Amino acid sequence: MDSGVVVEFAHLGVTYANGVVALSDLSLTLAADQAVCVVGPSGCGKTTLLRVLAGLEKATNGEVQLSRPATLAMVFQQGLLFPWLSVADNISYGLMTRGATPPQCRAAAREWSERMGLQRFIDAYPHQLSGGMQQRVGLARALAVNPDLLLLDEPFAALDAQTRVLMQELLVDLRQQGLCRSMLLVTHAIDEALLVGDRVVVLSARPGRIIADVTPAVTHGQSFDEIRAQPAFMQAFTTIWQLIRREVEAQLHEEVTL
Amino acid sequence: MNQSRWLTWLSPLLLLVLWEGAVQLGLLNRVFIPPPSEVVVALAKALRDGSMQHDVLVSSQRIGLGFLIGALPGTLLGIWSGLNRTVLALVRPLATMLYPVPKIALLPLVIVVLGIGEVSKVATVAVSVFLMVVIHTIGGVLQIDQRYFEAARVFGANQRTVFRTVALPASLPAIVEGWKLAMGFALTLIVGVEFVGANDGIGYRIWQSYELYAIADMMAAVCVIAGLGWVVTVVLDEVARLVVPWQYTVKESRMSVVRTWWGAVRPWSYTAAIVPVLLGAAIAAQHVGLNWWLLILALIGSIAIQGGTNLMNDYYDYRKGTDTPAVKGTGGALLRGDLTPTQIFWAGICAFGIGAAIGLYLVSVTGPFIFWLGLCSVAVGYFYTAGPFALAYVGLGEIAVFIFMGPVMVLGSYYLQIPTVAWPAVWVSLPVAFVVAAILHANNLRDIDTDRINHKRTLATIFGRDGARIEYYVLVGGTFVSQWVLVALGVAPWPTLVTLIMLPLAWKLMGIAGREVDPAALQPVLRQTAVLHMRFGLLYVLGWVIALWV
Numbered sequence: 183m184d185s186g187v188v189v190e191f192a193h194l195g196v197t198y199a200n201g202v203v204a205l206s207d208l209s210l211t212l213a214a215d216q217a218v219c220v221v222g223p224s225g226c227g228k229t230t231l232l233r234v235l236a237g238l239e240k241a242t243n244g245e246v247q248l249s250r251p252a253t254l255a256m257v258f259q260q261g262l263l264f265p266w267l268s269v270a271d272n273i274s275y276g277l278m279t280r281g282a283t284p285p286q287c288r289a290a291a292r293e294w295s296e297r298m299g300l301q302r303f304i305d306a307y308p309h310q311l312s313g314g315m316q317q318r319v320g321l322a323r324a325l326a327v328n329p330d331l332l333l334l335d336e337p338f339a340a341l342d343a344q345t346r347v348l349m350q351e352l353l354v355d356l357r358q359q360g361l362c363r364s365m366l367l368v369t370h371a372i373d374e375a376l377l378v379g380d381r382v383v384v385l386s387a388r389p390g391r392i393i394a395d396v397t398p399a400v401t402h403g404q405s406f407d408e409i410r411a412q413p414a415f416m417q418a419f420t421t422i423w424q425l426i427r428r429e430v431e432a433q434l435h436e437e438v439t440l
Numbered sequence: 441m442n443q444s445r446w447l448t449w450l451s452p453l454l455l456l457v458l459w460e461g462a463v464q465l466g467l468l469n470r471v472f473i474p475p476p477s478e479v480v481v482a483l484a485k486a487l488r489d490g491s492m493q494h495d496v497l498v499s500s501q502r503i504g505l506g507f508l509i510g511a512l513p514g515t516l517l518g519i520w521s522g523l524n525r526t527v528l529a530l531v532r533p534l535a536t537m538l539y540p541v542p543k544i545a546l547l548p549l550v551i552v553v554l555g556i557g558e559v560s561k562v563a564t565v566a567v568s569v570f571l572m573v574v575i576h577t578i579g580g581v582l583q584i585d586q587r588y589f590e591a592a593r594v595f596g597a598n599q600r601t602v603f604r605t606v607a608l609p610a611s612l613p614a615i616v617e618g619w620k621l622a623m624g625f626a627l628t629l630i631v632g633v634e635f636v637g638a639n640d641g642i643g644y645r646i647w648q649s650y651e652l653y654a655i656a657d658m659m660a661a662v663c664v665i666a667g668l669g670w671v672v673t674v675v676l677d678e679v680a681r682l683v684v685p686w687q688y689t690v691k692e693s694r695m696s697v698v699r700t701w702w703g704a705v706r707p708w709s710y711t712a713a714i715v716p717v718l719l720g721a722a723i724a725a726q727h728v729g730l731n732w733w734l735l736i737l738a739l740i741g742s743i744a745i746q747g748g749t750n751l752m753n754d755y756y757d758y759r760k761g762t763d764t765p766a767v768k769g770t771g772g773a774l775l776r777g778d779l780t781p782t783q784i785f786w787a788g789i790c791a792f793g794i795g796a797a798i799g800l801y802l803v804s805v806t807g808p809f810i811f812w813l814g815l816c817s818v819a820v821g822y823f824y825t826a827g828p829f830a831l832a833y834v835g836l837g838e839i840a841v842f843i844f845m846g847p848v849m850v851l852g853s854y855y856l857q858i859p860t861v862a863w864p865a866v867w868v869s870l871p872v873a874f875v876v877a878a879i880l881h882a883n884n885l886r887d888i889d890t891d892r893i894n895h896k897r898t899l900a901t902i903f904g905r906d907g908a909r910i911e912y913y914v915l916v917g918g919t920f921v922s923q924w925v926l927v928a929l930g931v932a933p934w935p936t937l938v939t940l941i942m943l944p945l946a947w948k949l950m951g952i953a954g955r956e957v958d959p960a961a962l963q964p965v966l967r968q969t970a971v972l973h974m975r976f977g978l979l980y981v982l983g984w985v986i987a988l989w990v
Contacts, residue, residue, distance in 0.1 A: 236594045256594045262587055266609035266686045275605070276595040307686040327595070 187249050188212045188331050188364045189235065195243030195389075196230050203389040204230040207244070210383065210392065212331070212366060214249075217357060219367045219375035221422065222385030223430045228368040231390070232256070232333045235366070255324035256333040260340055261316040263308040269295065269319050270304045276327035294322040297361075298352075314345035321353070325362055332365040338374070350378055351406065358403070372422050376415055377406055384422055387429040394425055474656040483660035492645075496664060499634065499641040502558070503626045506565025511622060514573030515615055521574070522581020523607060535574045543568035544632040556637045564633050565626045572622040573615075580614025581607060613687055616680045623676055627669050642668070701779075701787070711970070712845050712876050713746035714739060715977030719872060720853025722984035723865055727858060734802065734856045741798035742849065744791045749821040751788030755781055756830070792818065806859055813852045820844050835897045837884070838877045838915075846873020867931055871923040871939075871980060875973045878915035882969040885912060885953060886962035905957070912953045916946050916969075919976060935990060936983030942976045 194208040204227040212218055220228050233239040234246060236256050255276060263272045271278075273294050274287035282290070295304045298318040308316055317337060324332055338346040354377070356362050369375055375382045376398060384394040398418035400409060409415055456476050462468045463475035470478075486492035521528040547564050554560040584607065592606045634643025642665050649658035681688050721735045758781055799814040820840050824831050831840045850869035854862055884891065884900040885908050892901050900908035923939060926932035949972065953965050 238590050238594065254594070256591075258587070258591060262591045264588065264591070264605065264609070266612075266684070267605070275592075275597075278605075279592075279595055279597040279601050309686070323595070 186214050188214050188216075188252060189249070190247045191231075191244065192247070193244035194231075194234065194241050194246065196227065196234060196239060197242045205234075206389040206391060208390060208392060209244075210395075212364060214330075215363050216381060217365045217367065217379045218381045218383060219369060219379030220383045220385060221369055221372055221375045221426065222390060223387050223426055223433065224370060226385045226388050226429075227390030228370075228385060229335055232335050232366065232368055235331075236333055252330035253327055254331050254333060255327050255329035256335065257317070257320045257324045257337045259336045261308070261313075261320040263316055263319055263323070265308055268305050268307060269300060269311070272308065272319050273322045273326050275323055280327065290326050294326050298322050312345075313341050314349060317341060317349060318352070321349075321356075325356065329362070330364060332362045334365060334367040334369075336369055337367070339370070346374075347406065350374060353378055354402070372419055372426070373410070375422075376400055376418055377409060382418070382422060384425050387433045393429070394422065396422070471653075472655065474659065478656045479659045479663065482654075482656035483663065486657065486660055492660075492664060495640055495642045495645045495661070496668065499630050499643065499665075500668070502561050502633075502641065503565060503623075503630050506562045506630075507569050507623060507626055509562065510566035510569030511573045511619055514570040514618075514622075515577050518574045518577020518615070518618075519581055519607065519611065522578050522584075522611065523603075528578065531574065532578060535571055535578070539571050539575055543629055547633055547636060551637060561630070561633050561638065565629055568629055569622040569626055572625055573618045576618025576621065577611065577615050580611035580618070583614070584610040609684075612684050613680075616676075616683055620673070620676045620680070623672050624669065627665070627672065631665065710743050710746055711974035711977060712879065713742040713849075715872055715876075715973070715981065716845060716849035716869065717742050717853040718981045719869060719977070719984065720850040720855075720865060721857055722981050723850070723862075723868055724854045724857030725988060726984070731857055734805065735853070737798050737802060738853055738856055741795050741802065744795035744798065745817060745821055748788045748791030748795060749824060751784050751791060752822065753824060753832075755784045755788060758784075792821075802856060806856055809855055809859070809861065810852060813848060813855075817844055817848065817852075832898070833896050835899050835902050838880055838899050838911075841880050842873045842877040845876045846870065864931055867926060870926070871919050872973075872977055874915050874918040874922060875969075875976050878912065878919065879966070879969045879973050881908070881912055881915055882949075882953070882962070882966040884908070886959050886966055889959070909954050913950055916950055916972070920946065923980070933983065933987035933990075935986040936980050938983050938986075939976050939979045942972060942979065945972055945975075 189212045191208055191210045194205055194210075195203070196205040197203045208231070220231060222228050230239060234241050236254060264275065267275065270288065270291035273291040274282065277287050277290055291304060292301070295301045298321065300315065300318055300322065303311055303315065308319065311319065320337070338349045341349060353362075357365075367375070367378060372382075380402075381395070381397045383392055384396075385391065386393045396418065399414040400412055400418065401414070402409070459468075459473075460475045460477060463470055463473065474482075483492070517527075517531060521531040543564055546567070547560070550560045550564050550567075554563055588606050588610060589602060592602045597605060630641070631643035631646065634641040635647045638644040642661055645661045646658050646665075649655070649661060717735070717738050721730060721738075724730070796814075796818065799810070799818075803811040803814070820831065824837070824840065831837055847866045847869045850872070851861065851865050854865040881900065884898040887896075888898075888900045888905060888908060891898055899911060903911060920939070920943065923932060923936065927934055927937060945968065949965055949968055953962070956962050956965070
């Protein structure tokens with residue numbers, strides 16, 4: 183495994199206790215400093231992939247190999263902030279568990295809350311914040327540990343459309359500042375994958391296999407509207423949508439014939 | 441008070457009036473159903489001869505002890521069962537089986553085993569509290585969303601951290617709810633237990649009154665137990681607000697009363713009230729054995745007056761409109777609407793009242809000098825922000841604080857121990873006077889711009905920003921320099937030089953104060969100057985205490 187690789191899956195398979203095969207024979211290599219987005223139809227095992235990486239699920243076949251002891255952090259779909267901790271304590275949670283002193287935690291919380299525009303809410307509890315603000319805290323909590331690989335599980339799916347765009351821009355901005363290097367983002371929104379990611383991996387319907395692994399010729403570093411207007415963007419969007427559409431339709435057909 | 445709150449009082453009042461009227465008109469038999477007025481008379485009598493207090497105390501002890509003995513292990517076992525499947529399998533069936541058994545039915549058995557004394561009563565309460573708390577705690581732990589555990593694990597939490605940061609806080613609301621229910625249950629139970637085998641306690645009193653056919657006494661006891669229940673509810677509700685604050689931060693819901701008042705009276709400012717009193721006593725202790733009773737009274741009195749001053753300060757600042765949400769730290773509770781101005785005002789009056797009462801007692805013990813000292817202090821405390829010549833608004837704040845929270849208080853505390861006016865006590869107090877004035881000045885330095893806009897004249901607005909910075913240097917520097925001079929002259933003992941360890945903090949603060957302009961950046965200076973005062977003051981006192989032996 184060469185040094186530019188963060189994580190490597192080889193012939194990964196996950197079968198649940200109830201016999202459902204979530205993933206089968208999935209091989210994937212994530213390079214350092216790459217933003218990889220995984221898209222696919224609902225229930226294709228995208229989230230399972232992340233959970234295996236995060237150590238929340240065991241692979242039944244194959245293996246996951248991390249280059250050196252890598253620090254992972256995760257942003258969850260519903261934010262999943264700890265309701266009983268203040269915004270500051272939520273942000274510094276990963277540092278606290280790794281033995282940071284209270285002043286260090288406080289300093290990190292202050293730094294990240296300023297970066298995320300949360301400084302006014304640093305002593306608030308999560309339920310006092312809007313969904314977008316909560317997800318900013320979730321992002322800050324994950325990035326505060328300076329992870330080698332950031333995992334994002336449909337992080338913006340529960341947000342309203344306007345907030346979602348702002349959060350996507352924030353994420354891109356954070357990457358440009360070099361604050362989150364490698365990331366693996368699971369989403370069902372193709373445009374999100376193309377706007378945020380360098381590389382898009384398309385999974386088939388369950389059990390999830392890789393049916394496409396593309397690096398679209400989209401030029402980043404422009405406004406989202408400009409990126410959307412690029413021919414490369416539209417072309418990639420259509421290609422990926424056709425792939426997923428076929429999967430979804432096949433699945434529907436299967437269910438009908440059953 | 442709004443209309444609906446009046447209405448909630450109306451129906452019980454109406455009932456009482458109708459009841460009284462019906463008895464007085466002879467519609468109800470006075471022997472069986474005595475009127476409220478007679479119940480009040482019976483209650484007053486029982487309170488006068490002290491028997492009611494005794495019974496309440498006895499019952500409260502039984503409940504309190506039984507609650508502690510039951511709730512603590514109940515909570516621990518509940519959490520353990522919730523987290524461990526094996527323990528759960530062992531505990532839950534038993535707990536659920538025993539739970540519906542009326543605990544009073546077990547009393548005879550308990551008496552057979554443990555005898556008829558206190559132990560059996562406490563044990564009965566403890567068992568029922570234990571079962572209730574176990575069941576609620578198990579429920580609380582089991583209903584924790586598993587994803588929180590996962591999130592904690594992803595962020596590297598080990599077993600112990602997961603327990604401390606997820607399992608415990610997530611189940612606390614249910615645990616506290618269990619405590620509340622168990623306490624209500626304990627109250628019901630104790631009455632029944634005392635009916636049977638007791639010769640004191642509130643339940644015994646009810647039963648005894650029944651046997652003597654003293655219905656008014658019986659009703660008085662029932663009223664008392666209702667009152668007790670209400671007190672317990674209020675206390676536990678407050679406990680809940682303290683233990684699970686995140687559940688009480690919704691807009692409609694109020695914050696913990698303790699927290700709110702804690703913020704309003706700003707207890708951290710009390711070191712300013714405590715340090716001079718301790719210092720005066722420590723100096724006096726060089727010559728005589730301490731009168732601890734007077735020292736403690738002086739401390740309480742001083743804290744009360746400081747609290748009163750803080751509250752009045754908030755009240756008048758709010759009325760004058762000086763404090764806007766932009767100005768942090770003062771009158772926060774008022775600005776957030778947690779407390780009304782009237783509440784603040786009367787709480788301030790009460791605090792001053794306590795201070796005055798203690799002051800008068802001290803005067804009666806020691807003599808008129810303390811009276812004049814106290815009177816001046818109260819006057820300065822009141823006119824600090826009140827009245828047309830509010831000291832704080834005409835640039836006299838620092839000077840007033842310097843004199844009264846330094847020499848005057850030290851001298852007063854010294855005088856309580858040794859009734860002479862000792863000038864050395866005044867010199868010795870100077871370092872403390874400098875640093876306490878520095879706290880106030882740090883505040884004024886931070887607020888220099890807003891105070892100008894509000895035409896609040898402080899030394900900072902008079903001197904301008906550069907002058908105000910020099911004033912801060914002088915006050916913080918004076919703290920240390922004055923002490924060195926005192927030690928050099930042999931007025932203060934050399935162990936007081938332990939305060940030198942605060943020099944780096946002082947240096948850092950002077951640096952920030954000389955550099956920053958932004959109020960947000962100056963906020964830490966204010967907070968840290970208060971810390972400097974507290975640590976410097978306590979170390980200085982410590983030096984004097986060490987000097988007793990070296």
